[in-house]
Amino acid sequence: MNCVSHQASGLWRHPRDRSADYRKLGYWTDLARLLEKGLFDGLFLADVLGVYDVYGGSPDAALRNAAQVPVNDPAMLISAMAAVTSDLGFGLTSTLSYEPPYPFARRMSTLDHLTDGRIGWNIVTGYLDSAARGTGLKRQASHDTRYDIADEYLHLVYRLWEESWSDTAVIRDKERGIFTEPDQVRRIIHEGEYFKLNAIHLSEPSLQRTPVLYQAGSSARGREFAARHAECVFVAGPSAAVVAESVTDIRARARAAGRPPEHPLIFSLLTIITGPDDEAAQAKWEDYRRYISLEGALTLLSGWTGIDFSRYSPDDPVRHIRNDAIHSAIDALTVQDPGRVWTVGELAQHAAIGGMGTTITGGPERIADLLEDWVVKTGVDGFNLAYAVAPETFTDVVDLIVPVLQRRGIYKREYRPGTLREKLFGRGDRLRTDHPGGRVHLPAVSHI
Template sequence: MTRQIRLNGFIGFSPVHLSPGLWAHPRSHGADYNSLDYWVELAQILERGKFDALFVADGIGIHDVYGGSADATIRAGAQFPKLDPLMLVSALAFETSQLGFGITASTTHEVPAVLARRFSTLDHFTKGRIGWNIVTGYSDSGARAVGREAVLAHDDRYDRADEFLEIAYKLWEGSWEDGAVVRDRASGTFADPEKVHRVRHQGAHFDLDTIHLTEPSPQRTPFLFQAGASPRGRAFAARHAEAVFVGGPTKASVAPGVADIRARAAALGRDPRDIAVFTLATAIAAPTRAEAEAKLEDYRRYTDPDGVLALFSGWTGVDFSRFDLDAPLTKGERRENAVQSVIDSFTSADPERVWTLREVITHNGIGGRGPLFVGTPADIADEMEAWVNEADVDGFNLSYAFVPETFADFVTLVVPELQRRGIYKHDYAPGTLRAKLTGTDAVKPTHPAAGRRDPTKIGAAA
């Protein structure tokens, strides 16, 4: 059977996500990011293109490492201002019928019972189309926003995340049995108390005693995305994720991490193919190569270099305002408590390529650190197939220069070419987001959440 490519639209709830400066392009709608019309138009474009999900990145910090302040970030509108993406979902679900929604939330800055209720609520309202992009947070800025002096140590964040997920699984899967909700008007019984169970948990990070406030939703556990690429992050992904988001500028920088995640999943008794791997990419499409190149040249005239470096500094924890733009990047600039894979993807992950900071600005200025596919629909389809075959990814989190043009062009030009080649769906599979991606509404039996359906297993400590 021909391997089918998966696609998500990757965006932030800001004027600019990964293309600093491009909000100012005359055809960009980025300045309208705080309008529901902007988001409805985007969601409907993605659904017309049969994208699996609108994947919304988020975080509660501001990029304030570059130059020791947030000035470059604020000036460029680079992931700032930033609205709450969970607030988007109900409206977009009402305006679509098939598109999934992958929403980012942090296990470091949230508490399990509260976040679990939010996702259960959205799973009801979307009829099972909600997914959670699990992140742990990486910035001191975000930590200070919730009253901490600094972000938790890297591996400690994942230890907390493991315990957070254990509690969430107990709430989603075990607190309510199947058949607990009876809605019996004659007896006046809405739910059977014998089938609704209290979750008790005492652990290193959390102590709670509660009943999940939301009745079982179509998926129970939302579809689980995860984006950690460090060794500890990959171990977490191998245990919990149903889809993993990776990123790097070349196939050589991405492939080893993909192989490692699949091997770790197999070692835990999961089918490695039960984890769909999405890599970051941006596609600039046009009917001819010359038109596509001209479009890219036009876009680059709006790139804000300081905005690009503000993002790069924020992700890595390194203040690149102090660096020579033409000096090679080295692994020595890596910070253990930041997003470790960002520096690695431009240094050690691909030993055949040496990057300078000036080259990083050019590369990351349109769509971020993933590959940039520029050309005809056939050119872009060729590149996507090569990534699937050589890096063993299952699909792409597609970034953009600006909304709506990048996504509209892709849907109009590239999607028909992918369909013609037989490597992309012509229509959605029925059911929930998980059913569309895996064939079943419930988590697979080998997933740790499945073990929490037994009410006798939800009162013990993690």
């Protein structure tokens, strides 16, 4: 995330942490080179609009702990990182609730051009009322209504990306002085419940046209949305049992929506603390724990769940509460894992490193065993790795874990050629024709 403290609350104070350099471009280009060295499929840039002001009813705790504030625009980083890499993909989080489809579609097409087809979009609807107030609204729309809006939004950007320009529209004919054939560009006209549009897409077709589509919502409505639209899904949970339940449900919904067996790819949020051996890894873990901020962790958790945890003592149990924040965040601690009752203090300790995901600790061989076991128990396709100390966490994974996984034959030794979609799925760079966006076509001849 383009900020100091993403999910490791308080770890910005660690003497080896460089996250305070997030304002410097070299921080990001160095990270991109490191991840490409480790053959990472992509760098997932999280983002949030608004400030975490649920805890204590004010942004004070978030500001004290740098809890995802200050936070800069993630899209600005991608061109620079793409310039120093050739294969690393980039997953950009952008909140559709506060930006019209028309300018957003152009931004993503621009990034797809500049990265040679290595861009993806993590579709989020937002979850903070502070974001709504910052954009002139009294409050955000209700949870399920946000997904209704997202469905219409996706329909519109699909039409802009896939339908507005034909593959043969841009001819670059210097002799005739024609760059684009006007009769190969179509005006998109839409009047829906939430959006109106009458325009042509501003960008010529990019390699992927539609970016690779990521989604991280794990509520019932979020999973329904992911089953229709997402090519990759991020899931999180405090245990393998919780993650496995999410995976099973998402795959069942995808099958019911007529999606192919390999769609969507599912990645589990995980934080790895490792060293040359188990003893060194444990020492590193204990060192990191000295710097955590429980207030910072509860500030993030309050924003994610909509529960003001400042009103509870550490020994109070976490109750299941339905509100308009992130439904899955509280579900994962209650209805999805009824065998355990979390206290507020236990939750803060758990989330202080790795947020709502799981943290594993050990030497390289033990970590490799745990990763393999996690895949077997949950059915995920891979991992969305968070960091504790930046960039040390990723350096450790690249230098210590990747070689072991490669020796075991369960991690690639080179990138596939092509766009991000081709690298992930081993086939064409465009959406499948059984995807709602892939079913959008430009008529043979149309007019502006």
